[in-house]
Amino acid sequence: MSASTIDPLDNVLEQPVDSKYVFRSKKGLNEDIIREISARKQEPSWMLEKRLASYDIFRKKPVPTWGPDLSALNFDEIIFYIRPEDYKAMKWEDVPDAIKKTYDALGIPEAEKKYLAGLVAQYESEAVYTNLKKAWDSKGVLFTDMDSAVKEHPDLVKEYFMTKCVPAADNKFAALHGAVWSGGSFVYVPKGVKVDIPLQTYFRMNTKSSGQFEHTLIIVEPGAEVHYIEGCTAPRYSVSSLHSAVVEIFVKDNARARYTTIQNWSTDVYNLNTKRAIVYENGIMEWVGGSMGSGVTMLYPASILRGKGARAEHLNIAFAGKGQYKDTGAKVILAAPDTSASIISKSISKDGGKSVYRGLVRIGSNATGAKAHVECQSLMLDDKSSVDTIPIIEQLTPQSSVGHEATVGKIDEEQLFYLMSRGISRDDAVALVVRGFIEPIAKELPMGYAVELNRLIQLEMKGA
Amino acid sequence: MSLLEIKNLHVEIEGKKIIKGLDLTINPYEVHALMGPNGSGKSTLSYTIMGHPKYKVTDGDILYNGESILNLGVDERARKGIFLGFQYPMEVSGVSVENFLRTAVEAKEKKDVPILAFHKALNKRVEAMSIPQSFLDRYLNEGFSGGEKKRNEILQMAVLLPKFAVLDEIDSGLDIDALRLVSEGINKLIKEDRLSLLLITHYQRILDYIKPQFVHIMVDGKVVKSGGYELAQQLDKMGYEWVKEE
Numbered sequence: 078m079s080a081s082t083i084d085p086l087d088n089v090l091e092q093p094v095d096s097k098y099v100f101r102s103k104k105g106l107n108e109d110i111i112r113e114i115s116a117r118k119q120e121p122s123w124m125l126e127k128r129l130a131s132y133d134i135f136r137k138k139p140v141p142t143w144g145p146d147l148s149a150l151n152f153d154e155i156i157f158y159i160r161p162e163d164y165k166a167m168k169w170e171d172v173p174d175a176i177k178k179t180y181d182a183l184g185i186p187e188a189e190k191k192y193l194a195g196l197v198a199q200y201e202s203e204a205v206y207t208n209l210k211k212a213w214d215s216k217g218v219l220f221t222d223m224d225s226a227v228k229e230h231p232d233l234v235k236e237y238f239m240t241k242c243v244p245a246a247d248n249k250f251a252a253l254h255g256a257v258w259s260g261g262s263f264v265y266v267p268k269g270v271k272v273d274i275p276l277q278t279y280f281r282m283n284t285k286s287s288g289q290f291e292h293t294l295i296i297v298e299p300g301a302e303v304h305y306i307e308g309c310t311a312p313r314y315s316v317s318s319l320h321s322a323v324v325e326i327f328v329k330d331n332a333r334a335r336y337t338t339i340q341n342w343s344t345d346v347y348n349l350n351t352k353r354a355i356v357y358e359n360g361i362m363e364w365v366g367g368s369m370g371s372g373v374t375m376l377y378p379a380s381i382l383r384g385k386g387a388r389a390e391h392l393n394i395a396f397a398g399k400g401q402y403k404d405t406g407a408k409v410i411l412a413a414p415d416t417s418a419s420i421i422s423k424s425i426s427k428d429g430g431k432s433v434y435r436g437l438v439r440i441g442s443n444a445t446g447a448k449a450h451v452e453c454q455s456l457m458l459d460d461k462s463s464v465d466t467i468p469i470i471e472q473l474t475p476q477s478s479v480g481h482e483a484t485v486g487k488i489d490e491e492q493l494f495y496l497m498s499r500g501i502s503r504d505d506a507v508a509l510v511v512r513g514f515i516e517p518i519a520k521e522l523p524m525g526y527a528v529e530l531n532r533l534i535q536l537e538m539k540g541a
Numbered sequence: 542m543s544l545l546e547i548k549n550l551h552v553e554i555e556g557k558k559i560i561k562g563l564d565l566t567i568n569p570y571e572v573h574a575l576m577g578p579n580g581s582g583k584s585t586l587s588y589t590i591m592g593h594p595k596y597k598v599t600d601g602d603i604l605y606n607g608e609s610i611l612n613l614g615v616d617e618r619a620r621k622g623i624f625l626g627f628q629y630p631m632e633v634s635g636v637s638v639e640n641f642l643r644t645a646v647e648a649k650e651k652k653d654v655p656i657l658a659f660h661k662a663l664n665k666r667v668e669a670m671s672i673p674q675s676f677l678d679r680y681l682n683e684g685f686s687g688g689e690k691k692r693n694e695i696l697q698m699a700v701l702l703p704k705f706a707v708l709d710e711i712d713s714g715l716d717i718d719a720l721r722l723v724s725e726g727i728n729k730l731i732k733e734d735r736l737s738l739l740l741i742t743h744y745q746r747i748l749d750y751i752k753p754q755f756v757h758i759m760v761d762g763k764v765v766k767s768g769g770y771e772l773a774q775q776l777d778k779m780g781y782e783w784v785k786e787e
């Protein structure tokens with residue numbers, strides 16, 4: 078990565094050799110590393126085979142060229158697996174000041190800071206988690222880290238893990254993920270069980286979650302309901318510059334799932350994810366996402382509406398600041414009658430940041446009575462920034478309806494004048510307008526998240 | 542010392558001369574009315590006092606408490622106690638009236654304002670002004686009727702308690718009851734908080750509620766005639782032609 082694109086955070090991997098970092102994990106990828114990952118995790122052989130098969134696909138597939146420029150992404154320079162003992166080699170002093178300042182501004186507790194900064198793999202268990210776990214256990218709800226699930230629930234994992242939702246062959250990064258995945262969550266909600274308290278990864282930061290290639294698998298059986306919340310608003314610092322998570326969600330008949338995430342990786346990171354849900358009859362899938370950090374982000378949560386009457390709702394906020402390229406959007410395949418989808422995407426670009434909405438809505442030939450609505454709005458805070466909208470709509474049956482609205486606008490100087498005439502500084506006025514702009518989505522976030530997001534935006538406006 | 546002193550003010554917008562040598566002096570605790578035909582430059586004057594970046598002062602000065610404010614930013618002027626009630630208040634989607642007001646008070650006080658305490662104080666305030674509380678949760682001016690927008694301007698003024706306010710056609714778009722309520726609100730601020738006022742209006746009616754000591758008539762970027770309350774009455778009967786002809 079060139080230095081110009083990663084300001085203000087330097088990629089520690091490119092720091093001179095006299096850096097305090099003594100980093101022992103090998104860069105690059107080969108079969109030995111994959112075998113090592115699997116062995117260290119003491120995985121059953123079927124998982125190792127899956128990894129190796131994925132690696133095979135990864136090598137054969139080209140890097141996608143239809144989106145952001147990924148030519149600077151050098152797989153030989155990336156650390157694919159961080160050994161637990163390597164965490165000990167990293168020190169708080171090595172975390173860039175910019176990140177530390179943001180933690181302080183957000184009022185993040187000491188123990189958590191270290192976890193967020195990637196200094197510790199584990200985070201002290203909270204009493205609240207233990208209590209919640211009891212409640213989940215009694216209802217048969219499974220919520221564990223993905224590594225444990227492989228050993229404890231092999232039948233479920235074998236059936237659903239990168240098989241019918243996101244197979245390794247889906248794209249190069251999914252294949253890479255299949256080879257080197259580590260950590261993430263496994264959620265299983267039995268038939269008819271409604272989990273009323275959102276499941277948050279935050280609750281189980283005590284378990285291993287390297288963050289880099291997390292795999293999340295959520296199975297919601299018929300009539301069940303769950304809300305899963307991933308990540309947190311504080312920036313996460315990482316020694317690796319590539320993140321490629323996979324999320325697979327199964328929403329069975331009459332079930333309902335909501336997946337909420339706010340991602341805020343440090344700005345030297347390529348964040349290339351594959352997130353997808355398959356929704357069966359009358360099921361409801363809701364994606365609520367905010368993408369704050371990262372250098373290059375490619376993220377298009379997908380809903381495949383396979384059952385009659387299935388519904389998908391996508392809410393997305395992308396923020397592109399200096400040196401950032403956000404290529405985000407949504408993909409919805411309406412493949413059954415009376416399915417419906419609503420996509421609302423909002424992007425903000427500032428200081429030369431670029432944000433692109435890329436969306437696909439496909440209404441299949443048998444999806445009579447299907448309805449889809451796409452709304453994307455972009456807000457540019459200055460002349461240096463740019464936005465683009467690439468909405469693709471394929472309507473294969475005329476007995477369906479699609480609506481699309483796109484608005485691109487610069488921040489309204491008259492609005493700022495009005496706010497400033499009440500004594501509000503320009504920076505705060507801009508922050509207020511931006512917060513108002515994302516409010517329709519932010520109000521869908523859990524309380525604490527919305528508050529943190531607002532504070533984060535305020536910090537971004539001040540150029541912190 | 543006068544509160545606001547405008548001396549030989551010349552203002553241009555996009556190269557077009559709008560205000561052409563305007564003088565106006567307002568002393569503390571005075572109420573002045575400014576009247577004049579459409580397009581004579583009244584709103585331009587109000588924006589210029591507030592510091593709108595598009596309105597360029599090419600000559601003259603504006604003194605506030607004896608000091609020029611021309612080099613101050615919009616927000617700095619506001620924090621010094623200047624307020625502008627807009628002829629056309631802007632809509633800001635997604636920002637609730639309450640949230641906006643708290644942000645403004647925080648800016649004025651230069652410190653965080655506790656959410657709950659502010660919420661209680663604000664509720665009392667709107668109740669006293671006969672404004673429904675649901676108003677506070679609505680997005681700033683979005684979907685507000687013309688009259689509601691104007692009442693919202695007065696609410697903002699009542700919360701921020703400026704020392705000097707320009708109210709630009711605060712009476713237009715108000716029904717008879719709302720005009721009375723708004724006027725009462727303004728009178729309360731004049732009496733209890735010693736607000737000084739420049740009231741821009743086309744109609745004598747509001748001046749029956751809020752009695753100005755001075756009435757000025759602006760034509761083509763200049764004050765062409767000043768007088769007492771009777772000048773407004775005269776205008777109401779005779780229109781502007783006689784002033785222009787003089």
Ligand SMILES: Nc1ncnc2c1ncn2[C@@H]1O[C@H](COP(=O)(O)OP(=O)(O)OP(=O)(O)O)[C@@H](O)[C@H]1O
Nearest residue numbers: 554555559577578579580581582583584585586628
């Ligand atoms: N942003 C602008 N761009 C171009 N011309 C402008 C702008 N703002 C004001 N003007 C012009 O300046 C002149 C004065 O306008 P202003 O709004 O100050 O009048 P006013 O006295 O407030 O009128 P009204 O009684 O109709 O509110 C008008 O000719 C108007 O067209």
Ligand SMILES: [Mg+2]
Nearest residue numbers: 583584585628
């Ligand atoms: Mg006007």
